[in-house]
Amino acid sequence: MRKMTIDKVQDGMVLAKPLHNIEGKVLLAQGCKLSTRIISRLDEWGCDIVYVEGEPETLSEQKSVLGYSCKDGDVEKLLEEIELRFSNVSDDPVLQMVKTTLKEHLIRKYGDHGNETAETGESGS
Amino acid sequence: METKQQKLVNLVAKISSLPTLPHVVTKLEKMLENPNVSAEEVNRVISSDQVLTAKILKLVNSAFYGFPGQISTVTHAVVILGFSTVQTIALSTSVFDLFEMESKAGRFDRRRFWEHSIATAVISKLIAQKYLPADPEKAFVAGLIHDIGKVILDQFLHVYLQCIMEEVYKDDILFVDAERRVMECGHDDMGAWLAEKWSLPIALREAIACHHQPAKAKEGKILASIVHLADIFARVKNIGNGGDNHIPYLKQDAWELTTLGESKMQEFYDEIDDAIEKADMFFSMVENK
Numbered sequence: 296m297r298k299m300t301i302d303k304v305q306d307g308m309v310l311a312k313p314l315h316n317i318e319g320k321v322l323l324a325q326g327c328k329l330s331t332r333i334i335s336r337l338d339e340w341g342c343d344i345v346y347v348e349g350e351p352e353t354l355s356e357q358k359s360v361l362g363y364s365c366k367d368g369d370v371e372k373l374l375e376e377i378e379l380r381f382s383n384v385s386d387d388p389v390l391q392m393v394k395t396t397l398k399e400h401l402i403r404k405y406g407d408h409g410n411e412t413a414e415t416g417e418s419g420s
Numbered sequence: 421m422e423t424k425q426q427k428l429v430n431l432v433a434k435i436s437s438l439p440t441l442p443h444v445v446t447k448l449e450k451m452l453e454n455p456n457v458s459a460e461e462v463n464r465v466i467s468s469d470q471v472l473t474a475k476i477l478k479l480v481n482s483a484f485y486g487f488p489g490q491i492s493t494v495t496h497a498v499v500i501l502g503f504s505t506v507q508t509i510a511l512s513t514s515v516f517d518l519f520e521m522e523s524k525a526g527r528f529d530r531r532r533f534w535e536h537s538i539a540t541a542v543i544s545k546l547i548a549q550k551y552l553p554a555d556p557e558k559a560f561v562a563g564l565i566h567d568i569g570k571v572i573l574d575q576f577l578h579v580y581l582q583c584i585m586e587e588v589y590k591d592d593i594l595f596v597d598a599e600r601r602v603m604e605c606g607h608d609d610m611g612a613w614l615a616e617k618w619s620l621p622i623a624l625r626e627a628i629a630c631h632h633q634p635a636k637a638k639e640g641k642i643l644a645s646i647v648h649l650a651d652i653f654a655r656v657k658n659i660g661n662g663g664d665n666h667i668p669y670l671k672q673d674a675w676e677l678t679t680l681g682e683s684k685m686q687e688f689y690d691e692i693d694d695a696i697e698k699a700d701m702f703f704s705m706v707e708n709k
Contacts, residue, residue: 343488343701380666384669411464
């Protein structure tokens with residue numbers, strides 16, 4: 296998935312994430328092919344950034360997907376990463392609760408429907 | 421014996437040209453003290469800087485502020501979003517512009533650092549709006565510049581930063597712990613010192629100085645507590661990188677000020693995801709600089 300500002304979007308690119316307006320209404324579905332006509336309207340719709348299909352081409356695109364990545368839906372690996380990040384605070388009860396609930400959150404996001412991760416905003420770069 | 425303050429003074433004396441905020445931003449800070457200031461007056465000040473005006477309009481029209489593509493003038497922005505929001509935006513974009521995005525050399529990644537700072541700002545605002553009531557705009561600014569001392573280290577005292585990063589990697593420890601091994605005053609003191617030079621309000625300076633120990637803050641205790649927690653949750657959610665790969669200890673007294681608890685965590689994580697996504701424009705300002 297590539298994340299880019301609308302000025303870099305080109306004719307023929309395919310949306311990797313649905314495009315929402317501010318009320319959360321879907322303007323364009325995931326998989327929609329962007330035509331010149333659509334691209335010219337993105338600005339009017341108040342869209343700044345779109346996610347399109349394809350491998351990142353620049354360093355900034357590579358680094359632009361924020362948060363945890365869950366490559367190939369491998370939740371187990373993600374949970375191991377969490378354990379490692381929290382390894383220095385194992386004696387802090389609040390942070391242990393934070394860790395447990397974070398894992399629940401990530402399982403909820405990536406676990407049951409690994410293929411839908413592209414819609415959640417934090418999938419792999 | 422030298423006091424901590426003297427050590428800080430000795431260190432920062434090595435900095436030859438201190439980054440200063442644009443005149444317009446300083447002026448806005450002063451104007452905010454007057455409750456009767458009009459949208460038109462604010463517009464007149466900001467419009468004197470065309471580049472700043474363009475950036476402000478770009479940000480106020482982003483999803484983060486809830487009126488995408490609907491605000492055409494600075495006056496309009498002040499009326500709809502309030503002076504304090506517009507001022508926050510002016511300060512935020514100016515701070516990005518003061519420092520280069522590429523780190524000098526070595527292991528400190530300045531872009532990922534700014535991602536951490538923006539995430540902390542966004543989460544601070546969320547906490548201030550919902551879990552520990554405070555001025556959301558002040559919380560955003562405090563979160564954004566809480567680690568500004570690290571950029572000073574990178575840009576002006578690079579040798580120290582390199583030593584710190586070596587310690588971080590050698591022993592896989594927190595930046596703040598490595599820093600204590602290398603120097604006696606920290607990025608928190610240094611950031612607060614810069615904020616004072618920039619004439620930022622005392623609560624904000626304290627929030628920077630005490631984001632690792634919010635209990636030490638006086639006027640800025642709430643703000644420092646918010647930033648302390650937001651800093652941790654930006655790390656918990658793995659957004660950006662503050663210089664190390666671990667979670668710092670959470671101060672119980674800061675946590676207890678909030679209404680957060682186990683039953684609210686799922687909602688809180690979803691809100692963070694949502695707010696981070698809406699803050700896209702801030703992140704892309706850093707990426708595309």
